[in-house]
Amino acid sequence: MPRNQQILLDNRPEGEAQASNFKLVETDTPALADGQVLVRHHFMSLDPYMRGRMNESKSYAQPQPLGQVMQGGTVGEIVESRNPRFAVGEKVVGFGGWQQYSVVDANLPGVLRKVDTSQVPLSHYLGAVGMPGVTAWYGLVKLIAPKAGETLVVSAASGAVGSAFGALGKARGCRVVGIAGGPDKCAYVRDELGFDDCIDYKVHSDVKSLSAALKTACPQGIDGYFENVGGMVLDAVLLRTNAFARIALCGMIAGYDGAPLPLANPSLLLINRIRLEGFIVSEHMEVWPEALAELGGLVASGKLRPRESIAQGLAAAPEAFLGLLKGRNFGKQLVQLA
Ligand SMILES: NC(=O)c1ccc[n+]([C@@H]2O[C@H](COP(=O)([O-])OP(=O)(O)OC[C@H]3O[C@@H](n4cnc5c(N)ncnc54)[C@H](OP(=O)(O)O)[C@@H]3O)[C@@H](O)[C@H]2O)c1
CATH class of the missing domain: 3.90.180.10 (Medium-chain alcohol dehydrogenases, catalytic domain)
Incomplete structure (x- = not known):
């Protein structure tokens, strides 16, 4: 052996x-x-x-x-x-x-x-055709449940989960905007993954500036948000949400090493009647076959790279x-x- x-x-x-x-x-x-x-x-x-x-x-x-x-x-x-x-x-x-x-x-x-x-x-x-892809699928399909034409935003957009989310959102006829760190990641998100836009959060040092960039990228407001990061990014997105927006709370990586993640305007959850739901993908094994089949098809056809x-x-x-x-x-x- x-x-x-x-x-x-x-x-x-x-x-x-x-x-x-x-x-x-x-x-x-x-x-x-x-x-x-x-x-x-x-x-x-x-x-x-x-x-x-x-x-x-x-x-x-x-x-x-x-x-x-x-x-x-x-x-x-x-x-x-x-x-x-x-x-x-x-x-x-x-x-x-x-x-x-x-x-x-x-x-x-x-x-x-x-x-x-x-x-x-x-x-x-x-x-893409494994746990991270299914995570994107579950949050999009089961929690955000978008209609064609709605605007979706995802943070950590160039990553394993975020990239799959983009392809799945585009396949449903949505406008999909990513948030990622740095010009190279944003170029990949836009040019290779086919997102409609991508915002580099590193050039926006505060909530006001990031929220203004989101306003430009999401002229119709935000209907669905897939959260991977937490902190300032979540604050900025909340400011641009539409009434009855849905938030799939997948991860809060900005706090994993112990940094605090205060929420600046929690009242927006009420004002905009937002439904926010956390989830753990391994607790939803019933969706894996359907999700993996769609994700495998997107990769095989080159729609998700x-x-x-x-x-x-x-x-x-x-x-x-x-x-x-x-x-x-x-x-x-x-x-x-x-
Ligand atoms: N709920 C579930 O069942 C489940 C399952 C899988 C994954 N997740 C969560 O999904 C998220 C993405 O996971 P992944 O596997 O796809 O990882 P990933 O996006 O491939 O890699 C993590 C990315 O997070 C971003 N990041 C790291 N620290 C950050 C910070 N302080 N502020 C903002 N962004 C930061 C970085 O991208 P930038 O350079 O763009 O900042 C980094 O590349 C994580 O939060 C993870 O915990 C949850």
């Missing part, structure tokens, strides 16, 4: 997460029992939610246990099988964690899903993860392992 490199959570962050919170170790992969398979990971996913799980505090999910392999999504290939449903060479998506190999009891429902790489590259099953930031090798994962929390990624952040 091959040797396996793993990254463990060694200690919990105090304030900002640090590379020293993680530890790289090497172990043997255990021999397989009946029903198990050995998966060699080709890519692993780095996601903002992992920051929350590094804390001990109570949340919708259990904290990442100390001294154990960092949890996370992976795509790879079966390299050994003692399960008749999975053959060596098949490509699978699973939750193998920050390590080169995982031993999986493939009889457990939902732990491994075979994927077809003839139309969609393997890595996209961790992004997801970008990826790929760090090389397991040892690069901690720095790449810290970079994701600072916006240094450009598109879906992955680590390539093999």
Whole structure:
């Protein structure tokens, strides 16, 4: 059996997460029992939610246990099988964690899903045609439920979730405006992802300025907002919402490392009779097949061209993860392992 490199959570962050919170170790992969398979990971996913799980505090999910392999999504290939449903060479998506190999009891429902790489590259099953894509789909279709012609806004627009949101919104005949950090990300959002406009929040240092830019980009006001960031961006969007706007509260990454996220004008929620709903995509498994089918079609037809930031090798994962929390990624952040 091959040797396996793993990254463990060694200690919990105090304030900002640090590379020293993680530890790289090497172990043997255990021999397989009946029903198990050995998966060699080709890519692993780095996601903002992992920051929350590094804390001990109570949340919708259990904290990442100390001294154990960092949890996370992976795509790879079966390299050994003692399960008749999975053959060596098949490509699978699973939750193998920050390590080169995982031993999986493939009889457990939902732990491994075979994927077809003839139309969609393997890595996209961790992004546009995976959990982040379904997240965008759920917030758009089930919470915002837009009508054609309405104006939608999404923050962190160039990222894994935001880019999928744009393609899904355009497919429903909406005006879609992104908010992203920096001219390169905004150019990609407009020119390659096909958003109607994109605002660089980094050139707007206060709510008034960002809200004025939103007024220009959204002349009919904002009917639906998909929130990934929180803080000043949410304040600026609220000022431009129409009556009966819907907000899908997906993430608040500006606060994940401990920064406070005060809301300047909560009364706008009442004045504009806004419906705001938080959600966790893993609690809505019933929509995944429909969402993945649409997202796979958008990627296969070139209507969604997801970008990826790929760090090389397991040892690069901690720095790449810290970079994701600072916006240094450009598109879906992955680590390539093999
Ligand atoms: N509720 C759910 O079930 C669920 C599931 C998946 C993801 N999410 C959430 O969805 C959001 C996007 O996730 P993703 O995987 O698509 O990540 P991503 O957008 O690919 O990467 C994160 C991006 O967030 C932006 N960002 C980071 N710090 C920021 C700050 N202080 N202020 C403003 N923007 C900041 C950066 O883009 P810029 O350079 O443009 O600022 C960065 O590239 C996250 O909040 C995540 O927690 C929620």
